[in-house]
Amino acid sequence: MSYIEVKDLTFSYNEKTNVLEAVNINIEKGEWIAVLGHNGSGKSTLAKTLVGLLEPKEGEIFIDGQILSEESAYEIRKKIGIVFQNPDNQFVGVTVRDDIAFGMENLCIPREEMLSKIDFYAKKVNMLDFLDKEPANLSGGQKQRVAIAGILAMQSDIIIFDEATSMLDPFSREELIKYIKTLHKDGLTIIMITHDINEALLADKILVMNKGKVYAFEETETIMKKKEIFTDSHLELPVSLDIANSLELSDKHKEIREKLWEYALIK
Template sequence: MKAVEVEKLTFSYDQETNAVEDVTFSIEEGSYTTIIGHNGSGKSTVAKLITGLLEKKSGKVVIDGLELNEDNLYEIRKRVGIVFQNPDNQFIGSTVRDDIAFGLENRCIPQENMDDIINEFAEKVRMTKYLDKEPTRLSGGQKQRVAIAGILAMKPKILIFDEATSMLDPQGKDEIKKVIRNLHKDSTLTIISITHDIEEVIHADYVIALRKGHVAMSGTPQELFADTDQVRKIHLELPFALRMQEALAREGIHLGKEITMEGLVEELCRYDSKR
């Protein structure tokens, strides 16, 4: 079953140039997919099209078997949650508790059930201690965790992270990446992460690379980065392990394509002991 199917999706902000053009891809249910590409490649636009925050010019978006149209917008949004880039601008409530409650109120969850749900999801992102804190007293990473809890509490099937770590400090980035990894491990949630973080990309199940509004490459991280020439051609960063392998190859040491550093070192040791 596909969680997301996008077919020939096209969108334009100004009616002249298409920000997204003829984009087709599908995302496996329960998978962890990253979408990469330069600023302006259309990544975030695609995220907003999938959640119906922007209206497509043409093409088709199917979420969890349901084709997105004007009438089922709110049904779709029950199934897809999205965490945005700016931690401040998506914190709606005046405390952590109120912010998680915001989505529940919209879904008309009975008031007497809310506290249990809030506690459950605050615990999931380890924010229980901060339930009564105001956003100004939280770090960026903590605010993003609250945003995640607020969305998880609405029990979506698909969770999109739209550069959710890009405005955070290293500690905040780690916190969020840890939450994402745990969600992927412990739940059936489909995770889509739009990111510049190459470390995150190499640990995902699939990668979709966008360039100038088109899908330039896609596949597993191994498959995608194996084609180093193409990756270079679309001006994407290569993982350190691959750059190291290229340098080693120039010195006459030819190793298999490993995208993680641990894998590379092991591969090197194997190669060395064989000689």
């Protein structure tokens, strides 16, 4: 059994149209998945159903072998955390320290333990010097890092990033990606929802959503060779990959292909 299993998941806000339709996904422990899709493709809804914020109409979600239901949501949310798009709307505490503590407070972790964990995880996201700062004095990227620390402190090992970089300036965005890379290296399972293909390229696998359905779910390298998947989903491949694909380079030109890939990743 996979670490995260989504079986025939269907969701709708009203009776008429399904926002998610028969979604089947298996994600292994430690994988980095990018979820790509146009606006309204259902990618954010998928994220919300995964943490039990929305209740599916049909289908089941298993996380670490445990089925997600209203009763098990509390237990499951210990394993899975989510960083939302707007850095301001998820900062609950009055200071950085309070905000990192918020999740742990809900889990009734003793105060002494909280204090040492806050120091540990604040250091991990390089926010140790800001513990007493108020959110008004932090940048968007810093707030997102605090959100990550809050999730790590709850000992979650799955983190969903729901377009977490989309409201950040280029510099903070690059920095946040750097932290996501470290988290991946530490063995966390990462689900990154984005509409930025360059960002998605960093993932192990890419899931393309289209009109509430899983349109494709493959290894990053393989999926990038299939241009039609992206054009069908109103997404655009980076130019360099487009070139690499259209040149149909033979093995002799491996070097050029690699360079083009590298270029796409840097961008």
